[in-house]
Amino acid sequence: MLSRSYAISQPEQAAVRHLGALARLTETDLRKIADAASETRYFPARTEIVREGAEPAKPTLLLRGWVAHQRILPDGRRQIVGFTLAGELFGRSLSCQDRALTSQVALDNVVLCTAPEAEPGSSLSLAYEKERLAHRLQLIDNVTRLGRMDARERVCDLLLELLERLQRSGEAEGNTFAMPLTQECFADALGLTPVHLNRTLQACRKSGDLSWRSGRVTLHDPAGLARSLGRRRNRLQREDGG
Amino acid sequence: MLSRSYAISQPEQAAVRHLGALARLTETDLRKIADAASETRYFPARTEIVREGAEPAKPTLLLRGWVAHQRILPDGRRQIVGFTLAGELFGRSLSCQDRALTSQVALDNVVLCTAPEAEPGSSLSLAYEKERLAHRLQLIDNVTRLGRMDARERVCDLLLELLERLQRSGEAEGNTFAMPLTQECFADALGLTPVHLNRTLQACRKSGDLSWRSGRVTLHDPAGLARSLGRRRNRLQREDGG
DNA sequence: CGGGCACTTGATAGACTTCAACACCTGTGG
DNA sequence: CCACAGGTGTTGAAGTCTATCAAGTGCCCG
Numbered sequence: 001m002l003s004r005s006y007a008i009s010q011p012e013q014a015a016v017r018h019l020g021a022l023a024r025l026t027e028t029d030l031r032k033i034a035d036a037a038s039e040t041r042y043f044p045a046r047t048e049i050v051r052e053g054a055e056p057a058k059p060t061l062l063l064r065g066w067v068a069h070q071r072i073l074p075d076g077r078r079q080i081v082g083f084t085l086a087g088e089l090f091g092r093s094l095s096c097q098d099r100a101l102t103s104q105v106a107l108d109n110v111v112l113c114t115a116p117e118a119e120p121g122s123s124l125s126l127a128y129e130k131e132r133l134a135h136r137l138q139l140i141d142n143v144t145r146l147g148r149m150d151a152r153e154r155v156c157d158l159l160l161e162l163l164e165r166l167q168r169s170g171e172a173e174g175n176t177f178a179m180p181l182t183q184e185c186f187a188d189a190l191g192l193t194p195v196h197l198n199r200t201l202q203a204c205r206k207s208g209d210l211s212w213r214s215g216r217v218t219l220h221d222p223a224g225l226a227r228s229l230g231r232r233r234n235r236l237q238r239e240d241g242g
Numbered sequence: 243m244l245s246r247s248y249a250i251s252q253p254e255q256a257a258v259r260h261l262g263a264l265a266r267l268t269e270t271d272l273r274k275i276a277d278a279a280s281e282t283r284y285f286p287a288r289t290e291i292v293r294e295g296a297e298p299a300k301p302t303l304l305l306r307g308w309v310a311h312q313r314i315l316p317d318g319r320r321q322i323v324g325f326t327l328a329g330e331l332f333g334r335s336l337s338c339q340d341r342a343l344t345s346q347v348a349l350d351n352v353v354l355c356t357a358p359e360a361e362p363g364s365s366l367s368l369a370y371e372k373e374r375l376a377h378r379l380q381l382i383d384n385v386t387r388l389g390r391m392d393a394r395e396r397v398c399d400l401l402l403e404l405l406e407r408l409q410r411s412g413e414a415e416g417n418t419f420a421m422p423l424t425q426e427c428f429a430d431a432l433g434l435t436p437v438h439l440n441r442t443l444q445a446c447r448k449s450g451d452l453s454w455r456s457g458r459v460t461l462h463d464p465a466g467l468a469r470s471l472g473r474r475r476n477r478l479q480r481e482d483g484g
Numbered sequence: 485c486g487g488g489c490a491c492t493t494g495a496t497a498g499a500c501t502t503c504a505a506c507a508c509c510t511g512t513g514g
Numbered sequence: 515c516c517a518c519a520g521g522t523g524t525t526g527a528a529g530t531c532t533a534t535c536a537a538g539t540g541c542c543c544g
Contacts, residue, residue, distance in 0.1 A: 053474065071386045074472040079389040081382050094375045096368060099477055101382050126338060133336045139381040140323050140343050144313045146388035147321040147433030150531075182490065191389030196532055198492065230316040232295065235341055392499075424522065438500055440524065 011063045011111060012037035014087030018169035022134075023127040023238055032116035032124065037063060040113045043106040050091070056100040057091025059115040065108030066180055070188070072103070080189035082138055083107075085162070087169035089115055089131050108180045130236050137234065146191045149229075151200040154190045156209055156225050163219055164234065176218040253305045253353060254279035256329030260411035264376075265369040265480055274358035274366065279305060282355045285348040292333065298342040299333025301357040307350030308422055312430070314345070322431035324380055325349075327404070329411035331357055331373050350422045372478050379476065388433045391471075393442040396432045398451055398467050405461055406476065418460040 012033050019025060019033070040063060043049055049067065050057045067084040081102050084090040090104065092115070118125035141161060145154050162179075166172040181189075187197040204210050209225065211218040219225065226233075254275050261267060261275070282305060285291055291309065292299045309326040323344050326332040332346065334357070360367035383403060387396050404421075408414040423431075429439040446452050451467065453460040461467065468475075 071382070071390075072472075073386070073390060074470070077390045079386040081385045094371050096372050097375055101379055129336050130338050133339055136378075136381075137343055139378075139385065140313070143323045143381065143384050143388060144315070144321040146385060147431075148313075148315060148319045184490080189389075193533055194491085195493090195534080199532095202492090228316070230314075426522080435501055436523085437502080437525090441500095444524085 010034075010037075011040060012061075014169045014171055015061050015063060016087075018087030019124065019127040019131075021168045021237055022130040023123040024240055025123050025127070029116075029118075029122065029124040029127075033061070036061060036113050036116040038113075040111050043110045043112070045106055045109050047106045047110075049104040049106055049110075049112075050100050052101065052103040053099050056093045056097055057104060059092040060090055060112050061115040062086055062088055062090060063111040063113060065106060065110035067110060068105045068107050068185065068189070069102040070105060078188045079191065080185065082135070082142060083162070083189070085165055085169065086171055088165070089128065092128070092132065107185060134234070134236050141231075151190070151192055151196060152204060152209075153229055154192070155186075155197070155200055155204055156219075157229050157231065158186075158190060159210065159217060159219060160222060160226055160229070160231060163217075163222060168237070175220070175222055176216055179212065179215055179217045252276075252279075253282060254303075256411045256413055257303050257305060258329075260329030261366065261369040261373075263410045263479055264372040265365040266482055267365050267369070271358075271360075271364065271366040271369075275303070278303060278355050278358040280355075282353050285352045285354070287348055287351050289348045289352075291346040291348055291352070291354075292342050294343065294345040295341050298335045298339055299346060301334040302332055302354050303357040304328055304330055304332060305353040305355060307348060307352035309352060310347045310349050310427065310431070311344040312347060320430045321433065322427065324377070324384060325404070325431070327407055327411065328413055330407070331370065334370070334374065349427060376476070376478050383473075393432070393434055393438060394446060394451075395471055396434070397428075397439070397442055397446055398461075399471050399473065400428075400432060401452065401459060401461060402464060402468055402471070402473055405459075405464060410479070417462070417464055418458055421454065421457055421459045 015033055015037070016025070016030065019029075025033075043065075045065075052071065062084050064086050066086070067090060069081045069083070069090070071079050071081060073079075084104075091100075115128075116124065118128050138161065141157070145157050149157060163172055163175065163177060166177045171177060183197055183201070184194045187194045190197065192200070201210075201212060205212065208220055210220060225231075257279070258267070258272060258275055261271075267275075294313065304326050306328050308328070309332060311323045311325070311332070313321050313323060315321075326346075333342075357370075358366070360370050380403065383399070387399050391399060405414060405417065405419060408419045413419060425439055425443070426436045429436045432439065434442070443452075443454060447454065450462055452462060467473075
């Protein structure tokens, strides 16, 4: 439990939950986040927030909505490299980075703010570092997914990842979560055609792995799926039992 | 030109060239590298240096040989997530990381040493940061490769990446470099079957894209290939004209 | 009511995999 | 010196998975 209670209307709620799951935030950290969240920017769905090769985004906290990080090939093929979900960070540039490695696109109506600076050694700084690690882990998972899994496995594996992350931010209800992606976007993240993704989803529904109706996804046996796909438990959550 | 000359026998040569291409190293940096390289460890080919989930490697400088970073799925499928080449770093753990995200395997007979500490703000530290950025870029490239390219494109794209990196470390001769990987390994990095990779390689040879004979690869038109594959020029090299 | 977008379906083509066998090279031991 | 074994690369045939093309449905919104 957090030491302060947050009404559901507070824009930083997801961020506080998410970062709080990674490290035990202090009052100072909470205040910093709330301060940062008082100056928000909005991007409507399908807007490009940062274009690949342009000046990279400053460290940014995503308060609401989903952001996709994508590459476009010369002939128009698109690959979505990863997502940032409400409550998570993106655009933490390395100091020597002068060009964004991917385009960042709002999938939803998106609300974001500048990420608060973290004192070296603070809990917030630890949370940021765990977040960076999580991001690296997601990239590695994505490579194995695309390289060595078939369509059904890719679908389940990515949905599992999304569920885990949304649970960490308190944005899931049990094994169900709101899915703002079109099948086309989801296909571009999985390296599949929309048509084939559609058929694969139907097969998954029929076999009882998942439901996906009206923008809500339910995984019926996340633990079983995770085991069969060889997904390791992530070790990011803080272990202080608080 | 470096201000000191290095005989070819010096084990840190590739590392000095590689890091020196990223930042203008000072005498102090060079000395640190040479000191670190005086205490080496050896791993024969096909040895596991670090196992996934075990204690992660300390920051390590690879002096000779190639290392693969891989994942194994429950049924034995293998995906090679990336490579570390002679002169490059790996295992730079984030402070909160208690388990390695991938297994690290020696592909070659490998020589490595502990990476020297870099003073914050030093050139060496800048080189490390650029290296981290390069690593992230490689992961993103790998995702697009596996997600949206066909077999021929994957082969050419990965070979281009390897050529670029080896040129940075002075380990390539023009557009030719020594390729210690078996086709099986290469296939596991590209998400293909060895059989299909073999046929694809033959097609590439026939179409004049490359030669691959007795462990040496030549790309006949790297610039043209890069253009057609949409590979961006990397902006990592230092720009001080030194 | 009509238009646009996402989703769905069918038929066909193509890419990649699988299985199996064979060739080649290298090192080893008789 | 030859025989042999094991690993790597090569080839063929058949099968599976995924892409492509094209058309149709349903839904939301103006």
